[in-house]
Amino acid sequence: MKRLRKNKQSVDGNVCALSARRRQKSLRRFFLEKQTPPYCGSIICRVVFVIGKDFGAIVGYAFSLFHPEKVAGVITLGVPFMPPGFFKSHQALPEGFYMKRWKEPGRAEADFGRFDAKTVVKNIYIMFSRSEMPIAGENQEIMDLVDPSAPLPSWFTEEDLSAYGDLYRKSGFQTPLQVPYRSFAENVGSPQQGVDDPKVEVPALFIMGEEDYVFKFPRMEEYLKSGEVKTYVPNLEIIYLPQGCHFVHEQFPDKVNQLILDFLTRNKY
Numbered sequence: 001m002k003r004l005r006k007n008k009q010s011v012d013g014n015v016c017a018l019s020a021r022r023r024q025k026s027l028r029r030f031f032l033e034k035q036t037p038p039y040c041g042s043i044i045c046r047v048v049f050v051i052g053k054d055f056g057a058i059v060g061y062a063f064s065l066f067h068p069e070k071v072a073g074v075i076t077l078g079v080p081f082m083p084p085g086f087f088k089s090h091q092a093l094p095e096g097f098y099m100k101r102w103k104e105p106g107r108a109e110a111d112f113g114r115f116d117a118k119t120v121v122k123n124i125y126i127m128f129s130r131s132e133m134p135i136a137g138e139n140q141e142i143m144d145l146v147d148p149s150a151p152l153p154s155w156f157t158e159e160d161l162s163a164y165g166d167l168y169r170k171s172g173f174q175t176p177l178q179v180p181y182r183s184f185a186e187n188v189g190s191p192q193q194g195v196d197d198p199k200v201e202v203p204a205l206f207i208m209g210e211e212d213y214v215f216k217f218p219r220m221e222e223y224l225k226s227g228e229v230k231t232y233v234p235n236l237e238i239i240y241l242p243q244g245c246h247f248v249h250e251q252f253p254d255k256v257n258q259l260i261l262d263f264l265t266r267n268k269y
Helices: 024-033 055-066 086-092 098-103 107-112 117-128 158-171 174-181 184-188 220-225 253-266
Strands: 015-017 048-053 071-077 204-209 236-241
Touching: 048 055, 055 071, 055 174, 071 253, 098 107, 098 174, 107 174, 117 158, 204 253, 236 253
Parallel strands: 015 048, 048 071, 071 204, 204 236
Antiparallel strands: none
């Protein structure tokens, strides 16, 4: 349910953006059989830069592991490389943790169904812009975590909200709920299956807001700031943006675009 704001600058070069939402069937085959996704095979280029936001980061790193000869570099936002088993630490989180709730068939549909699409999008942007993990109480639903009077983040306009609300009114929320929240076991939970030594050797860039709620995931802050992540991605550059939230690419689009452009320029293949 994330987006990339309209770029003020174009990114030149061979950039393969892997979407974890629209390619569900292709990605299932990719993860289970480690094949080159057919839509990437149609690109006329020797290698690509892979850019992923949030769960797209997991897809991008999986592609880099399975097909290193096709990757010039990896850029991820909000979610770093995570080794096999990393998500097991989430099992200790309360039942009201949003991922657990949204994984349950019908639970989110009933929760979202109490509101129009525009209100659901508004609540999601308010909730995930905070620095705390969304965890509902026993008698609460995830949407109840947002006060109806709470304002939008300053960088997210009413025009943005109207555009998104209209799109989700037409499409519904079933696809973003299915991929990734209900597809961990088959697609996302351990993309490194079958890889004996999960190490990404290509140049990599990780951009994260200093106030991103993902820091609160079990082990995450220590994993990042201790440098353990570089055990798996040795050529990783990490940039933390002050006051940045989980939607750092929308909050600071010009800054994030420039960081991406600089990385691409430094690592031309």
